[in-house]
Amino acid sequence: MTFERPARPNRSQLSVPGSSSRFIEKAAGSAADIVMLDLEDAVAPPDKPAARRTVIEALRDVDWGARTVSVRINALDTPFMYRDLVEVAEQGGDRLDLIMVPKVNKAADVHLLDVLLGQIEMATGRKRIGLELQIETAEGLQNVDAIAAASPRVESLHFGPGDFAASIGARTTSIGGPVPDYAVLGEPDGAGRRDPHLADPWHYVLARIVVAARAAGVRPVDGPYADFKDEEGLRWSARRAAALGFEGKWAIHPGQVETLNTVFSPAPEEIERARRILDALAEAEREGRGAVALDGRMIDLASIRQAQVMVEKAKRLGLA
Numbered sequence: 001m002t003f004e005r006p007a008r009p010n011r012s013q014l015s016v017p018g019s020s021s022r023f024i025e026k027a028a029g030s031a032a033d034i035v036m037l038d039l040e041d042a043v044a045p046p047d048k049p050a051a052r053r054t055v056i057e058a059l060r061d062v063d064w065g066a067r068t069v070s071v072r073i074n075a076l077d078t079p080f081m082y083r084d085l086v087e088v089a090e091q092g093g094d095r096l097d098l099i100m101v102p103k104v105n106k107a108a109d110v111h112l113l114d115v116l117l118g119q120i121e122m123a124t125g126r127k128r129i130g131l132e133l134q135i136e137t138a139e140g141l142q143n144v145d146a147i148a149a150a151s152p153r154v155e156s157l158h159f160g161p162g163d164f165a166a167s168i169g170a171r172t173t174s175i176g177g178p179v180p181d182y183a184v185l186g187e188p189d190g191a192g193r194r195d196p197h198l199a200d201p202w203h204y205v206l207a208r209i210v211v212a213a214r215a216a217g218v219r220p221v222d223g224p225y226a227d228f229k230d231e232e233g234l235r236w237s238a239r240r241a242a243a244l245g246f247e248g249k250w251a252i253h254p255g256q257v258e259t260l261n262t263v264f265s266p267a268p269e270e271i272e273r274a275r276r277i278l279d280a281l282a283e284a285e286r287e288g289r290g291a292v293a294l295d296g297r298m299i300d301l302a303s304i305r306q307a308q309v310m311v312e313k314a315k316r317l318g319l320a
Helices: 021-028 045-061 081-091 107-124 138-142 144-148 161-168 203-216 231-244 254-263 268-286 301-316
Strands: 012-017 034-038 068-072 098-101 130-135 154-159 183-185 196-198 219-222 248-251
Touching (some): 021 034, 021 045, 034 045, 081 098, 081 107, 098 107, 107 130, 107 144, 138 144, 138 161, 138 203, 144 154, 144 203, 154 203, 203 231, 219 231, 248 254, 268 301
Parallel strands (some): 012 248, 068 098, 098 130, 130 154, 154 219
Antiparallel strands (some): 183 196
């Protein structure tokens, strides 16, 4: 069976504890592109069965409007995964769009989930469920190309900075924020002082994920920025991800959603510039000219492709 991946907006992915009906209802009214009901890290082990029931009731009863809804199950190496997957997929109704899977380590993990979901769908007649996969371990990153291409059910790859840092033994307790020791000393100033310059310890990981995702035709999404009171830090973290080619980023607090939606949306001037490039191309074609120029500069094919991507994204987001 073949599937066509939906072109879902994924600028902001709001994570909500699956144990809290109040937080779930509040998230349903937010401006987040995707709301993810979390049965993993946000729920203590003794509370997981009750949280699973809360999530199933919310999927059935809450008015989600046109919003995409995801549920993060527990990892495959836990005793909770099977019951999470089966009960949520069988009982959650058709408002369940996606299953988020933490700590995916190899393509075989995806194959297992694909088979189970396919059998559930055939047995219940429910609509197809997509998969979101978290890259959170050294093994997962090593196998990221195969993971991304493991099933047409896969819709997105997500970076999990906290667990990934633990997996590689990084000396940090920050999640998504700067790592002060990952720095180099600059040249001495006039007084002989040498200031440290922070570097980005996650650049390789993020670049690796975005390339694997784009090669497989799935969405790359950055993980959370844990200091939800630091709006400026969140904005710069999101700008870095957007510059690398990510579709969006996790929000762990509703107050982060607006910033993420803004950063991962094309700005009006960017959309206008892209439209002018495409208009210049169309005019050149009408006049039989092979060369395309705009504002005194030649436009090459790469610029045209970038403009096409920009305009198409703006249309998907309702901005053009």
